[in-house]
């Protein structure tokens with residue numbers, strides 16, 4: 353493609369960015385991957401350590417249950433830590449962390465490996481074995497990645513539950529995964545306040561019975577209830593002689609599960625997406641290396657939460673696989689003032705910043721004076737993820753934060769894909785709002801209802817038509833749902849749940865979800881979860897939740913509620929219901945407004961037609977009402 357011919361608003365990367373990049377020529381790489389997909393991924397996989405080499409790169413015989421690096425033996429934790437401690441990188445910083453109150457902690461690769469080994473020994477001594485599930489429910493503190501890596505080291509399957517979730521969300525996830533062990537902390541700091549995680553966990557454990565041991569990291573020092581025989585302090589365990597500095601590492605099959613991560617689906621309860629040691633490792637390693645152009649001197653900051661896929665792939669695994677220095681910040685971007693992020697970029701000399709459009713829009717509101725007070729010249733690349741970035745926010749980010757010289761990697765991907773799928777490279781021309789094209793070796797398309805590719809600039813269903821190494825392998829305990837939800841609408845194609853367009857230059861423009869998934873401040877929530885939290889309140893008979901456009905959050909939740917007969921609506925009821933959702937699900941799920949109604953629009957088969965509610969709320973005419981019940 354002749355770059356000079358690109359249409360629309362185009363930003364060309366600076367020469368020195370291209371010169372610096374691992375991949376200067378996207379086209380050659382994409383062509384190589386197109387010609388030999390298995391060879392492309394095998395070359396990347398060979399940069400990592402395998403205890404035993406694979407026999408086959410890709411096995412499609414049981415598709416859509418694809419298998420990668422079949423017969424290969426490895427362990428992702430070995431590649432994250434031991435591979436580096438065997439080299440001069442042992443003294444390099446693996447993790448840098450700043451607490452909301454300003455404390456600083458850091459771990460070299462050597463030190464991080466030691467902590468992980470010690471904690472892995474503790475987990476083993478508590479009876480955790482290969483294949484066992486461990487739930488991790490914490491704030492953004494270093495012990496969270498330590499716990500994840502310790503699980504991986506001994507072959508246990510971690511299930512991290514975001515620390516912003518609360519009782520019912522946690523209980524459901526513990527119960528579904530049948531976790532034996534819960535790792536949590538006394539509390540987490542958020543905007544100067546303490547979120548009582550241990551107390552929430554205690555309440556959740558009354559609803560989920562499988563947990564035998566609770567390991568508690570002390571973060572806030574606030575008093576917590578410790579149940580004898582079940583609850584133990586992390587620091588006390590870590591001081592025991594049994595927590596030796598070395599720990600036998602489990603040999604994992606490439607296809608052995610690494611983690612479960614619950615995410616909201618089209619309907620019903622959140623589902624556990626399952627990722628593996630081999631393919632996920634190769635996918636996250638490769639994508640991060642090329643897209644954020646990781647070099648040894650870099651200080652890289654992904655400002656997501658480790659409790660979501662972005663944190664799993666690109667705070668913890670991807671950066672450590674690349675031997676990078678990953679920075680993690682505990683608190684809110686504007687605490688105590690809107691300069692917080694910019695001051696940390698200057699203070700630590702951050703080179704790469706990866707965040708979400710909602711954070712950019714939120715910081716943009718405070719004006720340029722805040723970032724302009726800091727030296728942000730260390731920045732080389734910027735990134736965006738989680739929802740479409742509006743061109744206004746893109747341009748502000750580019751101009752004010754990146755000073756016009758830092759390309760923005762707008763990465764489209766999902767919990768299910770494990771790795772970047774549609775993404776720029778530092779060397780490609782950018783258009784604000786487009787993630788450019790699929791990663792080399794990844795084929796994507798946009799289909800109409802009948803499964804035919806749509807024309808240029810036409811909207812349709814975004815699908816993926818090649819397997820990729822970091823793809824989810826299944827929904828834990830529910831392979832049927834995996835097939836139905838992702839692979840049944842169009843034979844041979846993975847359905848993303850998003851709608852998109854492609855322009856004349858082949859650039860993809862993702863528009864948003866076409867199912868009942870909501871992106872609120874970049875967080876992924878299901879209407880079903882919000883509705884079920886509402887219905888669990890004794891006053892509520894039925895509920896429907898929709899997302900409506902919001903300037904900062906992208907979408908805001910609005911709910912409609914039918915009260916049980918005999919319940920009188922009173923002044924405080926709306927507030928009570930909103931708080932109830934925050935208590936059961938988490939503050940991120942709290943509806944902006946609740947409207948009390950007498951009926952909800954439904955199909956003849958009784959399904960709530962949320963799109964009708966949404967159209968009405970937006971003052972539009974709802975399209976196609978043929979299925980609406982009288």
Ligand code: WTA
Pocket residue numbers: 615660661662736737738739740741762763764765766767768787848849850862863864865871874875876
């Ligand atoms: C949306 C987050 C537009 C999309 C990594 C997808 C995006 C969902 C982008 C997955 C982007 C993510 N541009 N939309 N760059 N990145 N999305 O599982 O709707 O939390 O389906 O994974 O986020 O959300 P999830």
